[in-house]
Amino acid sequence: MGGTLFSDAESDLKNSKYAIFGAPLDITGTHRRGTGKGPASIRHESYTFEPFVPDLDIDLSDIRTCDLGDLPMKDPKREISETVRMILGAGSIPVMLGGEHSVSPYAVGELSDVSVLVFDAHLDYRDELKGDPNNHACATMRMKQVLRGKPILPVGIRSICKSEFIRAKNDGLIYITADRARELGADGLKGFIDKNLPGKLYISVDMDGIDPAYAPGVGTPEPYGLDSVLVRDIIRHVAGRTHGFDIVEVCPPADNGNTAALAARLVKDFIAAREHALK
Numbered sequence: 001m002g003g004t005l006f007s008d009a010e011s012d013l014k015n016s017k018y019a020i021f022g023a024p025l026d027i028t029g030t031h032r033r034g035t036g037k038g039p040a041s042i043r044h045e046s047y048t049f050e051p052f053v054p055d056l057d058i059d060l061s062d063i064r065t066c067d068l069g070d071l072p073m074k075d076p077k078r079e080i081s082e083t084v085r086m087i088l089g090a091g092s093i094p095v096m097l098g099g100e101h102s103v104s105p106y107a108v109g110e111l112s113d114v115s116v117l118v119f120d121a122h123l124d125y126r127d128e129l130k131g132d133p134n135n136h137a138c139a140t141m142r143m144k145q146v147l148r149g150k151p152i153l154p155v156g157i158r159s160i161c162k163s164e165f166i167r168a169k170n171d172g173l174i175y176i177t178a179d180r181a182r183e184l185g186a187d188g189l190k191g192f193i194d195k196n197l198p199g200k201l202y203i204s205v206d207m208d209g210i211d212p213a214y215a216p217g218v219g220t221p222e223p224y225g226l227d228s229v230l231v232r233d234i235i236r237h238v239a240g241r242t243h244g245f246d247i248v249e250v251c252p253p254a255d256n257g258n259t260a261a262l263a264a265r266l267v268k269d270f271i272a273a274r275e276h277a278l279k
Contacts, residue, residue: 006043024036159220
């Protein structure tokens with residue numbers, strides 16, 4: 001079991017509909033360190049799943065997918081930007097495996113005319129942390145700034161510092177707390193997302209948005225989070241109009257393998273659901 005490439009990703013970029021790559025950045029972690037090992041762990045756990053997704057009637061071994069491996073992370077912005085441009089130029093959908101959440105804005109900035117759906121425990125709406133505007137705690141702020149006026153919707157929020165709370169209120173930033181997501185339920189949340197994020201989407205999944213009962217191996221865990229099935233169902237609902245996807249903040253030193261396995265399964269569910277929607 002396990003491998004150096006994501007399971008069923010055996011095509012080349014020229015012939016692929018989906019292109020997976022790793023961005024193992026781990027330099028601004030503020031609690032647990034080790035997210036740089038996330039991509040390898042996600043790939044390893046991806047081999048535990050059958051390629052056939054029965055409830056969607058999709059066999060992932062029939063979907064042309066490639067894995068470009070990990071980027072060196074010597075110049076994260078340039079490397080990620082160039083890789084996403086290359087993938088889009090080949091007509092493929094980029095799927096990035098983090099690494100810390102600070103990698104997401106670099107990918108989002110290369111897609112045009114997209115709104116962003118973020119699953120996260122933290123609002124990440126700081127302008128800087130410890131003097132670094134690209135800290136992982138600034139991910140939502142940086143994504144908002146590269147979106148050229150298109151909306152961003154964080155879902156699963158349950159950790160906000162006071163300055164972020166005030167700035168978000170002043171900026172009119174809409175976000176959904178984990179408690180509010182539970183009140184809305186799957187159907188209500190789907191409707192809210194469709195209303196507030198019309199058109200093309202990019203999905204960014206910070207694994208700490210999911211409750212630690214399902215995803216314990218993250219850099220900054222927060223109790224009272226989202227149910228893993230709810231996250232899956234929302235991803236499936238919007239997959240057909242999603243043009244880029246990332247999954248970040250898996251921290252293998254704090255994991256028993258379950259967090260990486262869930263991350264791998266969410267990647268597979270995204271691809272399967274997108275193919276199902278486009279049938």
